[in-house]
Amino acid sequence: MQRNYYNCNNYMDNNRINPFVIGRYLSPDYFCDREQETVFLTKQIVNGRNVTLIADRRIGKSGLISHVFMQPEIQKQFYTVVVDLYATNSLAEMVYTFSNEVYRSVEQQSKSWKDKFFQVISSLRVGFKLDAVTGSPAFDIGLGDIAAPEMTLEQVFVFLEEADKPCIVAFDEFQQVTKYPEKNIEALLRTYIQRCKKTQFIFSGSRKHLMTQMFLSPSKPFYQSTINMGLDPIPCDAYTDFAKRMFLFGKKDIEDEVVKQVYDLCRGITWYMQMLLNEMFTITVPGDCCKVNAIDEALRNVVQVQEPFYREILAALPTKQKGLLYAIVKEKGVENITSGAFVQKYKLVSASSVQAALKGLYEKDIVMENNGTWYVYDIFFAQYLSGK
Secondary structure, three states, rough: OOOOOOOHOOOOOOOOOOOOOOOOOOHHOOOOOEEEEEEEEHHHHHHHOOOOEEEOOOOOOOHHHHHHHHOHHHHHHOOEEEEEEOOOOOHHHHHHHHHHHHHHHHHHHHHHHHHHHHHOOHHHHHHHEOOOOOOEEEEEOOHOOOOHHHHHHHHHHOOOOOOOOOOEEEEHHHHHHHHHHOOHHHHHHHHHHHHHHEEEEEEEEOOHHHHHHHHHOOOOOOOOOOOEEEOOOOOOHHHHHHHHHHHHHHOOOOOOHHHHHHHOOOOOOOOOOOOOHHHHHHHHOOOOOEHHHHHHHHHHHHHHHHHHHHHHHHHHHHHHHHHHHHHHHOOEEEEOOOOOHHHHHHOOHHHHHHHHHHHHHHHOOOOEEEEOEEEOOHHHHHHHHHHO
16 A cells, blocks of 8 residues: 655654654654544543543553643643652652652743642642752652651642642552552542542553452442543554654655564554564664564564563562463463463463462563453563573
């Protein structure tokens, strides 16, 4: 099929060497598709609805949220804050991360709003400093400064409500709050969020069963409090068009079949496709066309860089978890993971032993389940294991 590619150099940053951006949102120019999802999520926010976004990790939830926040109607009407809760393990850590991200946001978006930060959030005045050069207020707190997390949390929500235009807060990996040692965190957050009249929320999460339970179980505080939204892989045709356009930007080309094979290898998961194509773009000389043999070379390069990290993961695993992991890799995905045939084929002792090992691997984010099939979550880790 003949495609009409416009001159990317007319609109992209010509100082950027590699257009396959990894792990962050750069601009709409480097963002692939998600047109319908962008329209849907933008519409919900503009119409005053909170949204729950549930999808696998690295499929593009954070990128979509960042892209929506760049839409003109959002930029004009709202302040935006993204709070990544993935690394938090307690209410104090959550409040620390939340307050830091709110302050970073106000620094960039509104001087008058920034000046009110320590007036409203009085429990954080210990972090109030004046910059020695500019004389402007600065935010300098440590985790230990969160002495009364519930009070600070309430004050942060009050501060958001007092902004001179509505705020949107996106909590990424929101299911993490269910692991905090403190009791009734969901109820506490729901109480504060219910009081918000101007602030809207996006709750994003990758642990589907936890997120579904949080927002769709009648016994949970957040039950039916949001519009629910999923996120499927970007269609292969759309990603192929995007990849060819990015290669054209570097005065290079790539065969459609190459992108399709990358797509299939990565199961359509955006982060892995971007990582692999980033490397393939690097090893393709300007004026050349990237062909199928570049996939293996790029894979070797990417896995080699990650190898020390993968060795540490493997060394830390108990024997039974390690055995199950290798079995999943060899099968390239397992449907009936506790079946007698699978257990016997790989000498995994028993179905109950497999269940226990699977639980451990899942809790470490090493394996994932998709439509009844278990995979090694990290596609490059699977490639590393397949060579062992």
